[in-house]
Amino acid sequence: MTRVIISPGKYIQGNGELKNLHEHIHSLGNKILILASENGIKRTRATIEESFKGSNIDLVFEPFNGECSRNEIDRLGEVLKSNNCDVVVGVGGGKIFDTAKAVAYYNDVPVVIVPTIASTDAPTSALSVIYTEEGEFSEYLLLPKNPEVVLVDTSIVSKAPARLLAAGIGDALATYFEARACIRSNANTMAGGKATKAAFAIAELCYETLLNDGLKAKLAVENKTSTKAVENIVEANTYLSGIGFESCGLAAAHAIHNGFTILEESHDLYHGEKVAFGTLVQLVLENSPIDEIEEVINFCLEIGLPVTLEDMGIKEIKEDDIMKVAELACAEGETIYNMPFEVKPEDVYSAILGADSLGRLYK
Structure with missing residues:
Protein backbone atom coordinates (compact mmCIF):
# COMPACT_ATOMS: atom_id res chain seq x y z
CA MET A 1 0.00 0.00 0.00
CA SER A 158 -8.00 40.69 7.11
CA LYS A 159 -9.37 43.65 5.14
CA ALA A 160 -11.47 41.48 2.83
CA PRO A 161 -15.19 41.07 3.61
CA ALA A 162 -15.81 38.81 6.60
CA ARG A 163 -18.17 36.71 4.48
CA LEU A 164 -15.18 35.55 2.43
CA LEU A 165 -13.31 34.37 5.51
CA ALA A 166 -16.50 32.62 6.65
CA ALA A 167 -16.76 30.91 3.25
CA GLY A 168 -13.19 29.67 3.69
CA ILE A 169 -14.17 28.29 7.07
CA GLY A 170 -17.06 26.49 5.37
CA ASP A 171 -14.71 24.92 2.83
CA ALA A 172 -12.27 23.91 5.57
CA LEU A 173 -15.11 22.51 7.68
CA ALA A 174 -15.45 19.59 5.27
CA THR A 175 -11.77 18.62 5.43
CA TYR A 176 -11.82 16.45 8.56
CA PHE A 177 -15.13 14.73 7.79
CA GLU A 178 -14.22 13.93 4.19
CA ALA A 179 -10.76 12.75 5.29
CA ARG A 180 -12.35 10.48 7.88
CA ALA A 181 -14.70 8.98 5.29
CA CYS A 182 -11.85 8.35 2.84
CA ILE A 183 -9.75 6.63 5.51
CA ARG A 184 -12.71 4.43 6.49
CA SER A 185 -13.18 3.40 2.86
CA ASN A 186 -9.41 3.14 2.19
CA ALA A 187 -9.91 5.41 -0.82
CA ASN A 188 -7.13 6.70 -3.01
CA THR A 189 -6.46 10.38 -2.46
CA MET A 190 -5.75 13.14 -4.93
CA ALA A 191 -2.08 12.80 -3.94
CA GLY A 192 -1.97 9.46 -5.76
CA GLY A 193 -2.05 6.96 -2.90
CA LYS A 194 -3.57 6.28 0.50
CA ALA A 195 -3.72 8.88 3.27
CA THR A 196 -0.77 9.29 5.60
CA LYS A 197 -1.15 9.64 9.35
CA ALA A 198 0.46 13.07 9.06
CA ALA A 199 -2.16 14.27 6.57
CA PHE A 200 -5.03 13.02 8.76
CA ALA A 201 -3.50 14.71 11.80
CA ILE A 202 -3.46 17.95 9.78
CA ALA A 203 -7.14 17.43 8.84
CA GLU A 204 -8.03 16.93 12.51
CA LEU A 205 -6.02 20.01 13.51
CA CYS A 206 -7.90 21.98 10.85
CA TYR A 207 -11.27 21.16 12.44
CA GLU A 208 -10.01 21.88 15.97
CA THR A 209 -8.64 25.24 14.85
CA LEU A 210 -11.94 26.20 13.23
CA LEU A 211 -13.89 25.43 16.40
CA ASN A 212 -11.40 27.25 18.63
CA ASP A 213 -10.74 30.37 16.56
CA GLY A 214 -13.40 30.63 13.85
CA LEU A 215 -15.81 32.97 15.59
CA LYS A 216 -13.01 35.11 17.07
CA ALA A 217 -11.42 35.47 13.64
CA LYS A 218 -14.68 36.39 11.94
CA LEU A 219 -15.38 39.10 14.52
CA ALA A 220 -11.87 40.49 14.13
CA VAL A 221 -12.14 40.63 10.34
CA GLU A 222 -15.51 42.35 10.63
CA ASN A 223 -13.51 45.11 12.35
CA LYS A 224 -10.76 44.97 9.67
CA THR A 225 -8.18 43.79 12.21
CA SER A 226 -5.70 40.90 12.16
CA THR A 227 -5.37 38.99 15.44
CA LYS A 228 -3.74 35.67 16.37
CA ALA A 229 -7.13 34.05 15.76
CA VAL A 230 -7.17 35.49 12.22
CA GLU A 231 -3.65 34.19 11.58
CA ASN A 232 -4.72 30.74 12.82
CA ILE A 233 -7.87 30.65 10.70
CA VAL A 234 -6.06 31.85 7.58
CA GLU A 235 -3.60 28.99 8.06
CA ALA A 236 -6.48 26.53 8.66
CA ASN A 237 -8.48 27.71 5.64
CA THR A 238 -5.49 27.76 3.34
CA TYR A 239 -2.75 25.34 4.40
CA LEU A 240 -4.27 22.85 6.86
CA SER A 241 -7.39 22.37 4.76
CA GLY A 242 -5.38 22.27 1.53
CA ILE A 243 -3.00 19.56 2.71
CA GLY A 244 -5.81 17.73 4.53
CA PHE A 245 -8.19 17.45 1.60
CA GLU A 246 -5.58 16.70 -1.03
CA SER A 247 -3.62 14.08 0.86
CA CYS A 248 -6.62 12.50 2.63
CA GLY A 249 -9.30 12.86 -0.03
CA LEU A 250 -12.68 14.38 -0.85
CA ALA A 251 -15.97 12.59 -0.29
CA ALA A 252 -19.66 13.55 -0.22
CA ALA A 253 -19.50 17.20 0.90
CA HIS A 254 -17.70 18.47 -2.19
CA ALA A 255 -19.70 16.24 -4.54
CA ILE A 256 -22.90 17.70 -3.08
CA HIS A 257 -21.46 21.19 -3.60
CA ASN A 258 -20.94 20.27 -7.25
CA GLY A 259 -24.52 19.08 -7.43
CA PHE A 260 -25.84 22.42 -6.19
CA THR A 261 -24.03 24.26 -8.99
CA ILE A 262 -26.81 23.09 -11.30
CA LEU A 263 -29.35 25.29 -9.49
CA GLU A 264 -29.34 28.95 -10.46
CA GLU A 265 -30.66 29.91 -7.02
CA SER A 266 -27.36 28.94 -5.41
CA HIS A 267 -25.05 30.68 -7.90
CA ASP A 268 -24.74 33.72 -5.64
CA LEU A 269 -23.25 31.61 -2.86
CA TYR A 270 -19.52 31.13 -2.45
CA HIS A 271 -17.90 27.72 -2.90
CA GLY A 272 -17.31 27.28 0.84
CA GLU A 273 -20.85 28.24 1.75
CA LYS A 274 -22.19 25.42 -0.41
CA VAL A 275 -19.53 23.03 0.90
CA ALA A 276 -20.62 23.79 4.48
CA PHE A 277 -24.16 22.66 3.71
CA GLY A 278 -22.70 19.70 1.82
CA THR A 279 -20.84 18.76 5.01
CA LEU A 280 -24.09 18.71 6.96
CA VAL A 281 -25.66 16.56 4.22
CA GLN A 282 -22.70 14.16 4.40
CA LEU A 283 -23.14 13.80 8.17
CA VAL A 284 -26.82 12.95 7.65
CA LEU A 285 -25.90 10.56 4.85
CA GLU A 286 -23.55 8.62 7.14
CA ASN A 287 -25.95 8.87 10.13
CA SER A 288 -23.38 10.58 12.33
CA PRO A 289 -24.12 10.93 16.06
CA ILE A 290 -26.53 13.73 16.88
CA ASP A 291 -24.01 15.51 19.12
CA GLU A 292 -21.59 15.75 16.19
CA ILE A 293 -24.32 17.08 13.89
CA GLU A 294 -25.36 19.58 16.59
CA GLU A 295 -21.77 20.78 16.93
CA VAL A 296 -21.51 21.40 13.18
CA ILE A 297 -24.91 23.12 12.91
CA ASN A 298 -24.27 25.38 15.89
CA PHE A 299 -20.84 26.28 14.57
CA CYS A 300 -22.27 27.13 11.14
CA LEU A 301 -24.91 29.31 12.76
CA GLU A 302 -22.19 31.18 14.70
CA ILE A 303 -20.16 31.77 11.54
CA GLY A 304 -23.16 32.55 9.31
CA LEU A 305 -22.91 29.48 7.06
CA PRO A 306 -25.91 27.77 5.41
CA VAL A 307 -27.74 25.05 7.34
CA THR A 308 -31.01 25.00 5.36
CA LEU A 309 -32.08 24.98 1.73
CA GLU A 310 -33.48 28.46 2.24
CA ASP A 311 -29.99 29.56 3.30
CA MET A 312 -28.80 28.05 0.01
CA GLY A 313 -31.09 30.43 -1.88
CA ILE A 314 -33.83 27.83 -2.44
CA LYS A 315 -37.05 29.47 -1.28
CA GLU A 316 -39.35 26.81 -2.73
CA ILE A 317 -38.28 23.17 -2.46
CA LYS A 318 -39.03 21.35 -5.72
CA GLU A 319 -38.56 17.58 -5.75
CA ASP A 320 -37.25 17.55 -9.32
CA ASP A 321 -34.62 20.20 -8.55
CA ILE A 322 -33.31 18.45 -5.46
CA MET A 323 -33.12 15.18 -7.41
CA LYS A 324 -31.10 16.94 -10.11
CA VAL A 325 -28.65 18.05 -7.41
CA ALA A 326 -28.48 14.49 -6.07
CA GLU A 327 -27.95 13.00 -9.53
CA LEU A 328 -25.14 15.43 -10.37
CA ALA A 329 -23.53 14.74 -6.97
CA CYS A 330 -23.55 11.05 -7.97
CA ALA A 331 -22.18 11.57 -11.49
CA GLU A 332 -19.62 9.09 -12.73
CA GLY A 333 -16.19 9.73 -11.18
CA GLU A 334 -17.52 11.96 -8.42
CA THR A 335 -15.83 11.98 -5.01
CA ILE A 336 -19.04 10.82 -3.33
CA TYR A 337 -17.94 7.29 -4.20
CA ASN A 338 -15.15 7.66 -1.63
CA MET A 339 -17.79 7.22 1.07
CA PRO A 340 -17.39 3.91 2.95
CA PHE A 341 -20.76 2.59 1.71
CA GLU A 342 -22.78 2.54 -1.50
CA VAL A 343 -24.43 5.85 -2.33
CA LYS A 344 -27.30 6.36 -4.78
CA PRO A 345 -29.01 9.60 -5.88
CA GLU A 346 -32.06 8.67 -3.82
CA ASP A 347 -29.87 8.50 -0.70
CA VAL A 348 -28.44 11.95 -1.39
CA TYR A 349 -31.91 13.36 -2.07
CA SER A 350 -33.12 12.08 1.31
CA ALA A 351 -29.99 13.35 3.09
CA ILE A 352 -30.42 16.84 1.61
CA LEU A 353 -33.99 17.05 2.90
CA GLY A 354 -32.90 15.57 6.23
CA ALA A 355 -30.14 18.15 6.61
CA ASP A 356 -32.61 20.91 5.76
CA SER A 357 -35.03 19.68 8.43
CA LEU A 358 -32.29 19.56 11.06
CA GLY A 359 -31.05 23.00 10.10
CA ARG A 360 -34.54 24.46 10.42
CA LEU A 361 -34.98 22.78 13.80
CA TYR A 362 -31.82 24.32 15.24
CA LYS A 363 -32.42 27.76 13.71
Whole structure:
Protein backbone atom coordinates (compact mmCIF):
# COMPACT_ATOMS: atom_id res chain seq x y z
CA MET A 1 0.00 0.00 0.00
CA THR A 2 1.44 3.34 -1.08
CA ARG A 3 0.90 6.36 1.17
CA VAL A 4 1.51 9.84 -0.24
CA ILE A 5 1.47 13.37 1.17
CA ILE A 6 2.05 16.38 -1.09
CA SER A 7 2.30 20.13 -0.51
CA PRO A 8 3.48 23.37 -2.15
CA GLY A 9 7.24 23.93 -2.37
CA LYS A 10 7.02 26.79 0.13
CA TYR A 11 4.21 28.28 2.22
CA ILE A 12 4.70 31.82 3.54
CA GLN A 13 2.22 33.69 5.73
CA GLY A 14 2.53 36.95 7.58
CA ASN A 15 1.52 40.57 7.96
CA GLY A 16 2.89 42.63 5.05
CA GLU A 17 4.48 39.67 3.20
CA LEU A 18 3.41 40.88 -0.25
CA LYS A 19 6.18 43.46 -0.19
CA ASN A 20 8.64 40.54 -0.02
CA LEU A 21 7.28 38.78 -3.12
CA HIS A 22 10.48 39.34 -5.13
CA GLU A 23 12.59 37.83 -2.38
CA HIS A 24 10.56 34.62 -2.43
CA ILE A 25 10.14 34.05 -6.20
CA HIS A 26 12.97 35.87 -8.02
CA SER A 27 14.72 32.60 -8.89
CA LEU A 28 11.74 31.17 -10.77
CA GLY A 29 11.96 33.23 -13.98
CA ASN A 30 12.60 36.53 -15.73
CA LYS A 31 9.15 37.64 -16.94
CA ILE A 32 6.07 37.17 -14.78
CA LEU A 33 2.43 37.08 -15.85
CA ILE A 34 0.39 38.40 -12.92
CA LEU A 35 -3.24 37.34 -13.09
CA ALA A 36 -5.79 39.15 -10.92
CA SER A 37 -9.18 40.81 -11.13
CA GLU A 38 -9.20 44.44 -12.24
CA ASN A 39 -9.82 45.49 -8.65
CA GLY A 40 -7.13 43.10 -7.43
CA ILE A 41 -4.62 44.68 -9.78
CA LYS A 42 -5.53 48.15 -8.48
CA ARG A 43 -5.13 46.99 -4.86
CA THR A 44 -1.81 45.15 -5.19
CA ARG A 45 0.04 46.51 -8.23
CA ALA A 46 1.95 49.26 -6.45
CA THR A 47 3.19 46.89 -3.72
CA ILE A 48 4.20 44.23 -6.22
CA GLU A 49 6.00 46.71 -8.47
CA GLU A 50 7.82 48.15 -5.46
CA SER A 51 8.92 44.65 -4.48
CA PHE A 52 10.52 44.12 -7.91
CA LYS A 53 11.94 47.64 -8.19
CA GLY A 54 15.57 47.56 -9.33
CA SER A 55 15.44 43.91 -10.42
CA ASN A 56 15.80 42.63 -13.97
CA ILE A 57 12.44 40.86 -13.83
CA ASP A 58 9.60 42.18 -16.02
CA LEU A 59 5.97 42.14 -14.89
CA VAL A 60 2.89 41.71 -17.11
CA PHE A 61 -0.47 42.39 -15.39
CA GLU A 62 -3.54 40.78 -16.98
CA PRO A 63 -7.16 41.01 -15.69
CA PHE A 64 -9.04 37.78 -15.05
CA ASN A 65 -12.41 37.49 -16.77
CA GLY A 66 -14.24 35.94 -13.83
CA GLU A 67 -14.65 32.21 -14.55
CA CYS A 68 -12.18 29.31 -14.47
CA SER A 69 -13.34 27.94 -17.81
CA ARG A 70 -11.57 26.29 -20.71
CA ASN A 71 -11.97 29.45 -22.79
CA GLU A 72 -10.35 31.64 -20.11
CA ILE A 73 -7.48 29.20 -19.60
CA ASP A 74 -6.82 29.17 -23.36
CA ARG A 75 -7.03 32.98 -23.60
CA LEU A 76 -4.54 33.50 -20.80
CA GLY A 77 -2.24 30.88 -22.28
CA GLU A 78 -2.06 33.01 -25.42
CA VAL A 79 -1.33 36.12 -23.30
CA LEU A 80 1.52 34.26 -21.60
CA LYS A 81 3.04 33.06 -24.89
CA SER A 82 2.68 36.38 -26.70
CA ASN A 83 4.51 38.14 -23.86
CA ASN A 84 7.17 35.41 -23.47
CA CYS A 85 6.38 35.02 -19.77
CA ASP A 86 8.02 32.16 -17.88
CA VAL A 87 6.17 32.37 -14.52
CA VAL A 88 2.47 32.75 -13.61
CA VAL A 89 1.39 34.49 -10.40
CA GLY A 90 -2.28 34.26 -9.42
CA VAL A 91 -3.42 37.04 -7.06
CA GLY A 92 -6.91 36.95 -5.55
CA GLY A 93 -9.34 34.09 -4.88
CA GLY A 94 -10.07 30.47 -5.74
CA LYS A 95 -11.10 30.73 -9.39
CA ILE A 96 -8.04 32.87 -10.14
CA PHE A 97 -5.77 30.33 -8.43
CA ASP A 98 -7.28 27.43 -10.35
CA THR A 99 -6.95 29.33 -13.62
CA ALA A 100 -3.35 30.33 -12.91
CA LYS A 101 -2.45 26.74 -12.05
CA ALA A 102 -4.06 25.43 -15.24
CA VAL A 103 -2.36 28.05 -17.43
CA ALA A 104 1.01 27.23 -15.85
CA TYR A 105 0.44 23.50 -16.35
CA TYR A 106 -0.48 23.73 -20.02
CA ASN A 107 2.49 26.00 -20.71
CA ASP A 108 5.00 24.16 -18.49
CA VAL A 109 5.99 27.14 -16.32
CA PRO A 110 6.11 27.62 -12.51
CA VAL A 111 3.08 28.99 -10.67
CA VAL A 112 2.92 31.19 -7.58
CA ILE A 113 -0.29 31.72 -5.62
CA VAL A 114 -0.96 34.94 -3.68
CA PRO A 115 -4.33 34.83 -1.88
CA THR A 116 -5.92 38.17 -1.01
CA ILE A 117 -8.81 36.31 0.64
CA ALA A 118 -8.95 33.11 2.69
CA SER A 119 -12.17 31.78 1.17
CA THR A 120 -11.00 28.36 -0.12
CA ASP A 121 -8.26 25.77 0.24
CA ALA A 122 -7.41 26.04 -3.46
CA PRO A 123 -4.06 27.87 -3.08
CA THR A 124 -1.91 24.92 -2.00
CA SER A 125 -3.35 22.13 -4.14
CA ALA A 126 -2.29 20.39 -7.33
CA LEU A 127 -5.84 20.69 -8.59
CA SER A 128 -7.93 23.07 -10.68
CA VAL A 129 -11.72 23.00 -10.65
CA ILE A 130 -12.99 23.81 -14.13
CA TYR A 131 -16.45 25.32 -14.67
CA THR A 132 -18.58 26.04 -17.71
CA GLU A 133 -19.02 29.63 -18.90
CA GLU A 134 -22.35 29.58 -17.03
CA GLY A 135 -20.67 28.69 -13.72
CA GLU A 136 -21.68 25.02 -13.53
CA PHE A 137 -19.11 22.45 -12.39
CA SER A 138 -17.41 20.76 -15.35
CA GLU A 139 -14.37 18.74 -14.21
CA TYR A 140 -11.38 18.39 -11.92
CA LEU A 141 -8.01 18.98 -13.57
CA LEU A 142 -5.44 16.96 -11.61
CA LEU A 143 -2.01 18.57 -11.89
CA PRO A 144 1.39 16.84 -11.63
CA LYS A 145 2.66 19.13 -8.89
CA ASN A 146 1.64 21.74 -6.34
CA PRO A 147 2.44 25.45 -6.68
CA GLU A 148 6.07 26.39 -6.22
CA VAL A 149 5.18 29.12 -3.72
CA VAL A 150 2.05 30.15 -1.78
CA LEU A 151 2.34 33.58 -0.15
CA VAL A 152 -0.40 34.95 2.12
CA ASP A 153 -0.30 38.56 3.31
CA THR A 154 -2.63 38.58 6.31
CA SER A 155 -2.79 42.37 6.37
CA ILE A 156 -4.62 42.13 3.02
CA VAL A 157 -6.73 39.09 3.89
CA SER A 158 -8.00 40.69 7.11
CA LYS A 159 -9.37 43.65 5.14
CA ALA A 160 -11.47 41.48 2.83
CA PRO A 161 -15.19 41.07 3.61
CA ALA A 162 -15.81 38.81 6.60
CA ARG A 163 -18.17 36.71 4.48
CA LEU A 164 -15.18 35.55 2.43
CA LEU A 165 -13.31 34.37 5.51
CA ALA A 166 -16.50 32.62 6.65
CA ALA A 167 -16.76 30.91 3.25
CA GLY A 168 -13.19 29.67 3.69
CA ILE A 169 -14.17 28.29 7.07
CA GLY A 170 -17.06 26.49 5.37
CA ASP A 171 -14.71 24.92 2.83
CA ALA A 172 -12.27 23.91 5.57
CA LEU A 173 -15.11 22.51 7.68
CA ALA A 174 -15.45 19.59 5.27
CA THR A 175 -11.77 18.62 5.43
CA TYR A 176 -11.82 16.45 8.56
CA PHE A 177 -15.13 14.73 7.79
CA GLU A 178 -14.22 13.93 4.19
CA ALA A 179 -10.76 12.75 5.29
CA ARG A 180 -12.35 10.48 7.88
CA ALA A 181 -14.70 8.98 5.29
CA CYS A 182 -11.85 8.35 2.84
CA ILE A 183 -9.75 6.63 5.51
CA ARG A 184 -12.71 4.43 6.49
CA SER A 185 -13.18 3.40 2.86
CA ASN A 186 -9.41 3.14 2.19
CA ALA A 187 -9.91 5.41 -0.82
CA ASN A 188 -7.13 6.70 -3.01
CA THR A 189 -6.46 10.38 -2.46
CA MET A 190 -5.75 13.14 -4.93
CA ALA A 191 -2.08 12.80 -3.94
CA GLY A 192 -1.97 9.46 -5.76
CA GLY A 193 -2.05 6.96 -2.90
CA LYS A 194 -3.57 6.28 0.50
CA ALA A 195 -3.72 8.88 3.27
CA THR A 196 -0.77 9.29 5.60
CA LYS A 197 -1.15 9.64 9.35
CA ALA A 198 0.46 13.07 9.06
CA ALA A 199 -2.16 14.27 6.57
CA PHE A 200 -5.03 13.02 8.76
CA ALA A 201 -3.50 14.71 11.80
CA ILE A 202 -3.46 17.95 9.78
CA ALA A 203 -7.14 17.43 8.84
CA GLU A 204 -8.03 16.93 12.51
CA LEU A 205 -6.02 20.01 13.51
CA CYS A 206 -7.90 21.98 10.85
CA TYR A 207 -11.27 21.16 12.44
CA GLU A 208 -10.01 21.88 15.97
CA THR A 209 -8.64 25.24 14.85
CA LEU A 210 -11.94 26.20 13.23
CA LEU A 211 -13.89 25.43 16.40
CA ASN A 212 -11.40 27.25 18.63
CA ASP A 213 -10.74 30.37 16.56
CA GLY A 214 -13.40 30.63 13.85
CA LEU A 215 -15.81 32.97 15.59
CA LYS A 216 -13.01 35.11 17.07
CA ALA A 217 -11.42 35.47 13.64
CA LYS A 218 -14.68 36.39 11.94
CA LEU A 219 -15.38 39.10 14.52
CA ALA A 220 -11.87 40.49 14.13
CA VAL A 221 -12.14 40.63 10.34
CA GLU A 222 -15.51 42.35 10.63
CA ASN A 223 -13.51 45.11 12.35
CA LYS A 224 -10.76 44.97 9.67
CA THR A 225 -8.18 43.79 12.21
CA SER A 226 -5.70 40.90 12.16
CA THR A 227 -5.37 38.99 15.44
CA LYS A 228 -3.74 35.67 16.37
CA ALA A 229 -7.13 34.05 15.76
CA VAL A 230 -7.17 35.49 12.22
CA GLU A 231 -3.65 34.19 11.58
CA ASN A 232 -4.72 30.74 12.82
CA ILE A 233 -7.87 30.65 10.70
CA VAL A 234 -6.06 31.85 7.58
CA GLU A 235 -3.60 28.99 8.06
CA ALA A 236 -6.48 26.53 8.66
CA ASN A 237 -8.48 27.71 5.64
CA THR A 238 -5.49 27.76 3.34
CA TYR A 239 -2.75 25.34 4.40
CA LEU A 240 -4.27 22.85 6.86
CA SER A 241 -7.39 22.37 4.76
CA GLY A 242 -5.38 22.27 1.53
CA ILE A 243 -3.00 19.56 2.71
CA GLY A 244 -5.81 17.73 4.53
CA PHE A 245 -8.19 17.45 1.60
CA GLU A 246 -5.58 16.70 -1.03
CA SER A 247 -3.62 14.08 0.86
CA CYS A 248 -6.62 12.50 2.63
CA GLY A 249 -9.30 12.86 -0.03
CA LEU A 250 -12.68 14.38 -0.85
CA ALA A 251 -15.97 12.59 -0.29
CA ALA A 252 -19.66 13.55 -0.22
CA ALA A 253 -19.50 17.20 0.90
CA HIS A 254 -17.70 18.47 -2.19
CA ALA A 255 -19.70 16.24 -4.54
CA ILE A 256 -22.90 17.70 -3.08
CA HIS A 257 -21.46 21.19 -3.60
CA ASN A 258 -20.94 20.27 -7.25
CA GLY A 259 -24.52 19.08 -7.43
CA PHE A 260 -25.84 22.42 -6.19
CA THR A 261 -24.03 24.26 -8.99
CA ILE A 262 -26.81 23.09 -11.30
CA LEU A 263 -29.35 25.29 -9.49
CA GLU A 264 -29.34 28.95 -10.46
CA GLU A 265 -30.66 29.91 -7.02
CA SER A 266 -27.36 28.94 -5.41
CA HIS A 267 -25.05 30.68 -7.90
CA ASP A 268 -24.74 33.72 -5.64
CA LEU A 269 -23.25 31.61 -2.86
CA TYR A 270 -19.52 31.13 -2.45
CA HIS A 271 -17.90 27.72 -2.90
CA GLY A 272 -17.31 27.28 0.84
CA GLU A 273 -20.85 28.24 1.75
CA LYS A 274 -22.19 25.42 -0.41
CA VAL A 275 -19.53 23.03 0.90
CA ALA A 276 -20.62 23.79 4.48
CA PHE A 277 -24.16 22.66 3.71
CA GLY A 278 -22.70 19.70 1.82
CA THR A 279 -20.84 18.76 5.01
CA LEU A 280 -24.09 18.71 6.96
CA VAL A 281 -25.66 16.56 4.22
CA GLN A 282 -22.70 14.16 4.40
CA LEU A 283 -23.14 13.80 8.17
CA VAL A 284 -26.82 12.95 7.65
CA LEU A 285 -25.90 10.56 4.85
CA GLU A 286 -23.55 8.62 7.14
CA ASN A 287 -25.95 8.87 10.13
CA SER A 288 -23.38 10.58 12.33
CA PRO A 289 -24.12 10.93 16.06
CA ILE A 290 -26.53 13.73 16.88
CA ASP A 291 -24.01 15.51 19.12
CA GLU A 292 -21.59 15.75 16.19
CA ILE A 293 -24.32 17.08 13.89
CA GLU A 294 -25.36 19.58 16.59
CA GLU A 295 -21.77 20.78 16.93
CA VAL A 296 -21.51 21.40 13.18
CA ILE A 297 -24.91 23.12 12.91
CA ASN A 298 -24.27 25.38 15.89
CA PHE A 299 -20.84 26.28 14.57
CA CYS A 300 -22.27 27.13 11.14
CA LEU A 301 -24.91 29.31 12.76
CA GLU A 302 -22.19 31.18 14.70
CA ILE A 303 -20.16 31.77 11.54
CA GLY A 304 -23.16 32.55 9.31
CA LEU A 305 -22.91 29.48 7.06
CA PRO A 306 -25.91 27.77 5.41
CA VAL A 307 -27.74 25.05 7.34
CA THR A 308 -31.01 25.00 5.36
CA LEU A 309 -32.08 24.98 1.73
CA GLU A 310 -33.48 28.46 2.24
CA ASP A 311 -29.99 29.56 3.30
CA MET A 312 -28.80 28.05 0.01
CA GLY A 313 -31.09 30.43 -1.88
CA ILE A 314 -33.83 27.83 -2.44
CA LYS A 315 -37.05 29.47 -1.28
CA GLU A 316 -39.35 26.81 -2.73
CA ILE A 317 -38.28 23.17 -2.46
CA LYS A 318 -39.03 21.35 -5.72
CA GLU A 319 -38.56 17.58 -5.75
CA ASP A 320 -37.25 17.55 -9.32
CA ASP A 321 -34.62 20.20 -8.55
CA ILE A 322 -33.31 18.45 -5.46
CA MET A 323 -33.12 15.18 -7.41
CA LYS A 324 -31.10 16.94 -10.11
CA VAL A 325 -28.65 18.05 -7.41
CA ALA A 326 -28.48 14.49 -6.07
CA GLU A 327 -27.95 13.00 -9.53
CA LEU A 328 -25.14 15.43 -10.37
CA ALA A 329 -23.53 14.74 -6.97
CA CYS A 330 -23.55 11.05 -7.97
CA ALA A 331 -22.18 11.57 -11.49
CA GLU A 332 -19.62 9.09 -12.73
CA GLY A 333 -16.19 9.73 -11.18
CA GLU A 334 -17.52 11.96 -8.42
CA THR A 335 -15.83 11.98 -5.01
CA ILE A 336 -19.04 10.82 -3.33
CA TYR A 337 -17.94 7.29 -4.20
CA ASN A 338 -15.15 7.66 -1.63
CA MET A 339 -17.79 7.22 1.07
CA PRO A 340 -17.39 3.91 2.95
CA PHE A 341 -20.76 2.59 1.71
CA GLU A 342 -22.78 2.54 -1.50
CA VAL A 343 -24.43 5.85 -2.33
CA LYS A 344 -27.30 6.36 -4.78
CA PRO A 345 -29.01 9.60 -5.88
CA GLU A 346 -32.06 8.67 -3.82
CA ASP A 347 -29.87 8.50 -0.70
CA VAL A 348 -28.44 11.95 -1.39
CA TYR A 349 -31.91 13.36 -2.07
CA SER A 350 -33.12 12.08 1.31
CA ALA A 351 -29.99 13.35 3.09
CA ILE A 352 -30.42 16.84 1.61
CA LEU A 353 -33.99 17.05 2.90
CA GLY A 354 -32.90 15.57 6.23
CA ALA A 355 -30.14 18.15 6.61
CA ASP A 356 -32.61 20.91 5.76
CA SER A 357 -35.03 19.68 8.43
CA LEU A 358 -32.29 19.56 11.06
CA GLY A 359 -31.05 23.00 10.10
CA ARG A 360 -34.54 24.46 10.42
CA LEU A 361 -34.98 22.78 13.80
CA TYR A 362 -31.82 24.32 15.24
CA LYS A 363 -32.42 27.76 13.71
